[in-house]
Amino acid sequence: MTGEVIYEIKNASKRYGSVVALDGASLKIHAGEVVGLVGDNGAGKSTLVKVLSGAHQPDGGQMFLDGKEVRWDSPRQALESGVETLYQDSGLAPHLTVSQNVFLGREITMKGILGWFGFLNKKKMEYDAHRDLEAVGIAVPASNRAVSQLSGGQRQAVAIGRAVAWAKKVIILDEPTNHLGARQAGEVLNIIRNAKAKGLGVIFISHTLPHVLEVTDRIVVLRLGRIVKDAPTSEFNGDTLIGTITGTIQTIKVEGD
């Protein structure tokens, strides 16, 4: 069901001063696979996300995208190579319209001299934004509406839809179901399934373990900067997952140290 390894991080470490935030983490993501990344606060999830998305550079270790070694100097580089990240609560620019948000950083300009001056093709962006969001399973209100006029669930849907629509290879979703009601969270999980069907590698970070168990193919558990468990979702249930996260269930890797 899942394809080739599309994104890989090998033995990555990162420290902030004397704090070891990430300690030799290795992780593979396949095309068409949803990987859940879980761990307690301070386990290193955010650091791992930042390294994967190009926001931070690891102190040591290697990264491979499509089998080729990569190194991100900026999030822009990662974006352009096909790794799309939705940060926790970064969301959207509320004063801009839906289509302006969808196309932010990748605007469609007019043809000719107006385009050279950076004048935007508003009509085309509105049409395309609507089409692209619909394609990933989001029923969006008019794409010329300001995001501030949307409900929290609609905003999150637009944010995720934007990321899924643009992602070429990998999409990293940091707490995408936070602050959402049950129905809206369900819609977000559906979008994740759509992204998977598109053949994207999806990294899903969440504290809401039922969502993780529901939508992922594989779960990776971080504790104190280390990956302590990496196993198919079918091997977990709610209790064993919590046990692994908190450390009450011993994992082989930890014993081995």
Next chain:
Amino acid sequence: MSDSKQATAGIKEQAAWRSKANSLLQNQTVLLAVTLLALGLFFNWGSGGMFLDLGTLGTVLDDWGAYILLAVGMTFVVITGGIDLSVGSTVSLSSVVAGWVMVGPMHADLSITGSAANPYLLLATFICLGVGLLVGAVNAFLINVFKIVPFIATLATMGAAAGMAIIISGGMPLQGPNNFDLGLDWKIGDFQLPISTTVAVVMVITIIAGLFLHKSRFGLYTYALGSNAFATRGAGISPEKQILKVYLLSGGMAGLAGAYAYIRLGAGSPSNGMGMELYAIAATVIGGASLMGGVGRIFAVALGTLVLFVVQSGLLMMQVVEVSPDLKQVIVAILIAAAVAVQTLQNKNGRR
């Protein structure tokens, strides 16, 4: 039965009308236009019918031209969530530098007048623009590299520019070549239009700036930065680059306002721009731009600037009650407070 039906229809109609009126009042442009009309009629009554006159409008537009360039630059800055306090001092400094170049290295003095002065004035304009861009670059440098908040960074350059203007000029106006015809209102036969060459140029610049703000990528990034800097960076846009561009724009506009002052006076004076930054900020806020960032429209700011100077000129012409010119500042302060209060009320009604 039919009575009650009619009544319901009437209520519905009324409700529809009210929501329409509400959404019109939500529109800053409409609100400002109505305010302008009301002010015009009021001052016309107060001045004994002298206010609504093309000559008065010409005077108002001359003042408007001096400030709108600053207000336009300020609008871009304010939309990013910043502020530029240095624009007034930049007007002084740039006009003084232009004056200094004229009387110093160029050995050109006020005996050069009329169209013979035009090449000099063009050069002066470019000098002013250059000085403005330089101040803008310093502002962006302080904000981007030293991470100083815009208020403090531009407060520092405000002081520095004002001081340098006094040092360079020796505290006196530097009189150079002049062509006062450029500031005279156009005439078609005996008919006097309220627009001069300088005001016309300023209008064109304002329109172009408005097109860039509302239709171009540069404008979009300006809004995006003020709306959510984090999301903007996440979209692969460099906030630092955008800040540089926006403060360059604001500085450049202030430089052009310095050229406007120089051309009107035929001199670069260290007092040319004194206190102008406050009026520019006032005009921007009256025009509906939010100091929190993300909100503002050029056309509304142009109208807001007009409101400011209609009030100023109107007060001077009042005959029904005498108004002391010293009261001007108080009235402007009240205007700003009223504008912000209206914004707050609009936001309260506008959001769910």
